[in-house]
Amino acid sequence: MRKIFLLFMPLMALAFFAQAQITYSSAGDTIFTNLPIGGNFEKAKLTVNNSGSASVNIRWRMLTYFVPDANWTSPGVCDWSTCIPFNLASNWTTATITANASEDMYVQMKRNTGASTGCSVIKLEIEEVGGMSNRTFNFIHTSAADVMACNLDLNALSTNDFNTNEMVSVYPNPATNYVNLTVNDSRVKSVQLSNIIGRQIKRVNIMDARSKDQQISLTGLPDGLYLLQYKSADGKVIGVHRITKR
Numbered sequence: 001m002r003k004i005f006l007l008f009m010p011l012m013a014l015a016f017f018a019q020a021q022i023t024y025s026s027a028g029d030t031i032f033t034n035l036p037i038g039g040n041f042e043k044a045k046l047t048v049n050n051s052g053s054a055s056v057n058i059r060w061r062m063l064t065y066f067v068p069d070a071n072w073t074s075p076g077v078c079d080w081s082t083c084i085p086f087n088l089a090s091n092w093t094t095a096t097i098t099a100n101a102s103e104d105m106y107v108q109m110k111r112n113t114g115a116s117t118g119c120s121v122i123k124l125e126i127e128e129v130g131g132m133s134n135r136t137f138n139f140i141h142t143s144a145a146d147v148m149a150c151n152l153d154l155n156a157l158s159t160n161d162f163n164t165n166e167m168v169s170v171y172p173n174p175a176t177n178y179v180n181l182t183v184n185d186s187r188v189k190s191v192q193l194s195n196i197i198g199r200q201i202k203r204v205n206i207m208d209a210r211s212k213d214q215q216i217s218l219t220g221l222p223d224g225l226y227l228l229q230y231k232s233a234d235g236k237v238i239g240v241h242r243i244t245k246r
Helices: 002-018 144-150
Strands: 022-024 030-034 042-050 056-066 093-097 101-111 120-128 134-142 168-171 178-183 190-194 200-205 213-217 224-231 237-245
Touching (some): 030 042, 042 134, 101 120, 168 224
Antiparallel strands (some): 178 213
16 A cells, blocks of 8 residues: 555646646735726736646636616626626636736726716636636726715725624625624614615614614615625724625
């Protein structure tokens, strides 16, 4: 048995070192691009790097998207070989990166004259086929003047966990019909359910200890990503938690 193990050790090591190492140009999960009204197409870009000695396949799909109105135009989600319109991009698309190479994934967007203020948000999942690398990214387009109109906390969106169960316990997540909330922090006086650009859908008030357990209905809402914003007595956002309806 020991001889067989020693015989296969070099082969195992070779397979390990030949495996591609996928990394990304963004340490966080938010890709932000300035997009003025009446300008040209602007590209929110993510570079995917293969530092391995062999080609590797990655696959990606769009999890959710929001575009304020028809004056925001885009060819969809693009990798280095194809572009997929938003309405078709929820299926997996596979692309190959050669050894020791880097390729770009991007979303181009243009705001024509008359476009609504706000921001567009496209959420992608990317993974290495047969590997361990799996990430989600938010591709966000807005102008510097409209960041506040989005009511979007980019710092909160760029972290995987931002004041989650320490402040408010949220379950189940993902959810289908409702989410339960248990407020653990006395500073939280209200919880706002918003869409991905921060537009309020529902709000519950936390008046005292008796109201710290709440339930928010998701019935009638489309599947996708939503935000729970935790607010203090003066209306300041002190925590954000992302939930998924499916």
